[in-house]
Amino acid sequence: MEDKKYYLNSLNSEQKKAVLATEGPVLIVAGAGAGKTKTLTHRILHIIASGVSPERILAITFTNKAAREMRERVMSLLENDTNLAHLRKRAPFISTFHSLGVQIIKENAEILKLPRHFSIFDTSDTKKTLKDVLTKVGLDPKEHLERVRHIISGEKGRGVTVSEYEERASYDFNSEMTKKVWVLYEESLKKEHALDFDDLLLKTLKLLEKYPDVLTKYQERFLYIHIDEYQDTNKVQNSIVEMLARKNRNICVVGDTDQNIYSWRGAEIKNMLHFERSYPEVQTFFLEQNYRSTKNILAVANEIIEKNNFRIPKKLFTENDSGEKIGLFEGRNEIDEAHFIALKSKWLIENGVKADHIAVLYRANFQSRVLEDAFLSYGVPYQMLGTKFFERKEIKDMVSFIRASLNPENVSDFARIINIPARGIGKTTLQKIMEGKESELPESMKIKINNFRKMLLDFKNVLTTEKPSEALKYIVKKSGIEDSLKTGLEEDTDRLENIMELVTLATKYDELTPEEGIEKFLTDTSLASDQDSLDGEKTGVRLMTVHASKGLEFNYVFICGLENDLFPHKGMGESRKSGEDAEEERRLFYVAVTRAGKKLFLTYAQTRTIFGTMEVNSPSEFIDDIPSKYIDREGFGESPKAPLFSIDF
Secondary structure, eight states, rough: OTTTTTTGGGSSHHHHHHOOOSSOOOOEEEEEEEEEEEEHHHHHHHHTTOOOOHHHHEEEEEEHHHHHHHHHHHHHHHOOGGGGGGGGGGGOOOEEEHHHHHHHHTTTTTTTOTTOOOEEHHHHHHHHHHHHHHHHTTTOOHHHHHHHHHHHHHHHHHOHHHHHHHHHHSSSHHHHHHHHHHHHHHHHHHHEEEEHHHHHHHHHHHHHHOOOHHHHHHHHHHHHEEEESSSGGOOHHHHHHHHTTTOOOEEEEEEOOOOOOOOGTTOOHHHHHHHHHHHHEEEEEOOOBBBOOOOOHHHHHHHHHHHOOSSSSOOOOOOSOOOEOOOOOOOOSSSHHHHHHHHHHHHHHHHHHOOOEEEEESSSGGGHHHHHHHHHHTOOOOEEOOOGGGGGGHHHHHHHHEEEEEEEEOOHHHHHHHTSSSSOOHHHHHHHTTTOGGOOOOOOOHHHHHHHHHHHHHHHHHHHTSSHHHHHHHHHHHHHHHHTSSSSSSHHHHHHHHHHHHHHHHGGTTTTTTHHHEEEEEEEEHHHHHHHHEEEEEEEEEEEEEHHHTOOOOEEEEOOOOOOBBBOOOOOOOOOHHHHHHHHHHHHHHHHHHEEEEEEEEESSEEEETTTTTEEEBBBBBHSSSSGEEEEOOOOHHHSSOTTTTOOO
């Protein structure tokens, strides 16, 4: 007779306990590489095998990719189980939080006075609407849009509506401005029968709070609730979960406090840390056996993360081999570091390692530029996760400023930057300029355009008389770009850091005459951009930020830029992080370390040029935390040593 619980045979003892504990609240503390998705999917299968209809099971995760993978794995398990053949066309509700919100709102659209097929505003829609509102109330969108958007999104993520915000907001300028803009923004949404991304969760929560019969309907529909990546939930998401689980209390949350790296998006680590307060009868299981990494890599990961206090303690272990020690490379500068990484990657590929089994992780986006240069220089295939350096909008804007200044007849570059940052010059005005009808414009607009042309003429003078790096610094400041990006928001800080990296690149040309230097700079950046766009290969070494690497795994991993103030990161103008902020930086390093399966390389530079200024660095405190017995010093070996100051395009 066939064993009806055969699917338990592939689980380790702790995974099996978590799968079998189906009744009441369950907390699964799942370390990196410990098989949490396998445990979740087998738990869902076990509940179905126990006689529960698939439709009564809810499983929520954070990305469409993760939800799709979980759904496919559950359906595969069902299809391969002869005992459950009759259920193959039925499925649990497996989705993201936002998809769940859309489903609930659509099913109750009439209550919310929404058409069933309401519009959903994406980020660009939201920005455009907020821009129109800011203009309507006489505020400069370039100066205020990102700040207002960030505040509104943050408040909605905490479960606050516009009316609630109006009641409790203080009387400072930002609060008063936000109140005024938010009210008009909501009116625009209502007029277009639209919700933004944050509304998909906020409206769902308010619906469940206000209408007990609606809440009861979903509590009775979803008897068993599973939440993946629980450490990344914000206040609204957690409140929705708690309401849905309140009646039956069959809630299973899976997560790892050591991988909470999104507090800047509103994720609240306390949701997981305090889970047992809401559910005193909780059963807790620890998935600590790692199937990905070597013993040495896990030993380093454990050493790093144990220094944090805001966590649920656990210790990863593995039955894998000890493996190689962690490679540590000290470069003279960031170019030296990048050449080592490219050459080592090339050597690995030549010795049989697949290029897409190698990843290079960095803390800040601007670091990708020298890495791309080095990989191009040695002909090593690579793939960027995210936008390539010379394809980033802010870099294209800066290059357009240079070109338009040197060549006033360059129409496309002129059009690109005439309203960057915002100068109140709209599309209609630009069209008249392009059509040679500038004389038809109002006098006030003619003055604006004339001032812009004077600024470009000033830039041309600086570009042809000063060192390229100094000229770029001048343009960043005088154009208003620098001030417009000093909002304090992470995405704007990233953009400014990328522009500063462009200034650093320009120092290579400072020894030439100003005109020769800027011409060669423009030629080289154009060539680099052309090569970057040749993206035909599907495989290549993966280059990405540490944040982007979460949930991924690679056999060989380089973590670069391990210097104090870069990783751990200190934003421009900020003091060194402390307390919970510092712990998040350590968690970020832990996430990076645990991406590696076979070999981990850590690299740093003695000096790094940032915004055209060479800075002497001390190695990251994270390196100091690793016992020397796990470290092997790396060098270039027999590979050619990279020149001290050289970038090959």
